[in-house]
Amino acid sequence: MGYAYRPAPPALRSVVRSLWFNEDPPRRRYERILPQPVAHVIINLSDPYRLLTRGGEWVGEPFRAAFVSGLQPEYLVIENPEWLWQCGAELEPAGLAALVSMPPSELTARVRDADDIITGSAGWRDALRAADHDPERTLDVLTELLEAALRPDVTIDADVREGLARLEADPDLPIARLASDLGLTHAHLIRRFRAAIGVAPKTYADLTRFSHFLNAIPFDAVPTWSELVAATGYHDQPHFIRCFKRYTGYTPSRYLAGVREYGAEFPSFQPMDEFPTIATPPGATTVG
Known part of the structure; x- marks a missing residue:
């Protein structure tokens, strides 16, 4: 069990706002996630959990490894696994384009597996699980993975x-x-x-x-x-x-x-x- 949080290091600061790790039993089986003005990259290290609804409409999608949540103008409802073990990055609002290979508008109000839109992310789950539940080591590994995934051809509109x-x-x-x-x-x-x-x-x-x-x-x-x-x-x-x-x-x-x-x-x-x-x-x- 454990929790860790850290601001993004200098090499990621224009793209990532913060990094976090969480491992504990969920407080309840279901969770309502309210809209926020940021996108997220999350890596699920435990059993899958499911996005059940978006804005009251059925979705029913499981997420087993790394996934991306774009800007969400509606609330989401998820079903947690019996044990939470996950880490992730809260992105700067304009940071999504520096990581994903699709227009940010195509991720608005959507949650997608990262495998085909972030370079190298198919191996992230295994690399992060190898940190053996250590919160700080996990965030060190996540930092390295995100730095390697940055798209060199993308600049943020000033x-x-x-x-x-x-x-x-x-x-x-x-x-x-x-x-x-x-x-x-x-x-x-x-x-x-x-x-x-x-x-x-x-x-x-x-x-x-x-x-x-x-x-x-x-x-x-x-x-x-x-x-x-x-x-x-x-x-x-x-x-x-x-x-x-x-x-x-x-x-x-x-x-x-x-x-x-x-x-x-x-x-x-x-x-x-x-x-x-x-x-x-x-x-x-x-x-x-």
Whole structure:
């Protein structure tokens, strides 16, 4: 059992934000993963786990080794194995293009096996398992694997990089003003963002605002929802609740009840006791 976290080393810093390792029993069989303004590369070192739903729609895909999760504008529900053993990298928003051989837009709202889109990733699981459960050794190996997988022909768009930094600092910044400040038309900025990170600047700003909101909630002394809404950039409480339900599948009060039960250490990941009842296609393997 163990957990480790470290910022990306200098050689990866323009592509990767952080590296992590986790090995322990899952808190619950199911887990709801909320939208975040970053993509992820994850290597499953234990038994497979499954992506069950995306935004309330059935998916039912197992993931056995390395996989890539693009920017997710909707929540996901996964089914954990009986024992979690995994590691991964949280990518910079524009970092995905430096690792994968397909446009980032084709990974938006998708999770894909890494084997055919990241060079050398078919052998990652075996290489990382050879670190013998040691968290720090595992992250050392992961660092080497990611450095070797970087695509030498890819550079990160400087205007997009600046735009991302400004929206991270102020997700309420008008997109038209951002485009003007960068010397671009509104339409050109949208095209550049979609090419670099897979989504338009407004979508990125919305995901960033939502992430800021989750990470800023003082769960030990929760204010009223009206007070919270006033600080989020959402204009009124009904609008906020609609946005919150779209991103999470929960009302704010239902989400907060879950955080009080399971803790607020990772506000974008919420354990679930039961799989939500949804329609599944004929022949789909359901969960019990």
